[in-house]
Amino acid sequence: MLSSTLLCFLLFLPLSEEPDELTVKPEQDVTLGCRALSDGPVTLLEWNRRDLKDEGYVFFYRNQRAYEKYQHPRYRGRVELRDPEMMHGDVSVVLKNVSINDTGTYDCRVIITGGNESRKLINLTVTDSDPTSGQEVEHPRLVVGVSVAVGLVIVIVLLSSVLCFIIYKRRNSPTNNPSYKAPADEST
CATH class of the missing domain: 2.60.40.10 (Immunoglobulins)
Incomplete structure (x- = not known):
């Protein structure tokens, strides 16, 4: 990262x-x-x-x-x-x-x-x-525009990666696992 x-x-x-x-x-x-x-x-x-x-x-x-x-x-x-x-x-x-x-x-x-x-x-x-x-010559503007576009793509990829990681962690948390059993309530 x-x-x-x-x-x-x-x-x-x-x-x-x-x-x-x-x-x-x-x-x-x-x-x-x-x-x-x-x-x-x-x-x-x-x-x-x-x-x-x-x-x-x-x-x-x-x-x-x-x-x-x-x-x-x-x-x-x-x-x-x-x-x-x-x-x-x-x-x-x-x-x-x-x-x-x-x-x-x-x-x-x-x-x-x-x-x-x-x-x-x-x-x-x-x-x-x-x-x-x-x-x-207009090509310096093109270079800046391409740099900004590449930067935006990188930011989008990074945000997507973070979002995918969060979704993965939530889906694989112990509470979403079918074999998971909640601890017994000791107050009863």
Whole structure:
């Protein structure tokens, strides 16, 4: 029973930070999704591409404005915030007119007032083969949903096991045994 409880607990631990996988066709616009941990004002937002990090940003925002001068030349004029107001911590960017050269791992780093920092990785693949739509990857939600469903199944199995044990004990108690004879009443 302890191992089942431990397994149930482990299912609800945060999943390791694996990059989202996103595949699109050339010439599409693609949203690279990212959110701040909370809904405070954004102090700093950096979108990098791992292999181009030292050559400039994909997108850079500080002091309540974006700075194109810090962008890698390949991304100037092609990247914008999906929501310029960054409501509800949405710091996603739209990359316009993607090409094969945009394939890579993108790193979102956002810091809000108070110093809370969050990060997100996205592996973007631009290919002519049959890709998924050019929208945000939804598979992390699927992973969480499956984890919750598995957790519920485990809880149901555990509760069923306990119920079956209780029924078994009651049916096999001495008072339900036909050969059982109650002790004589000594008060008479």
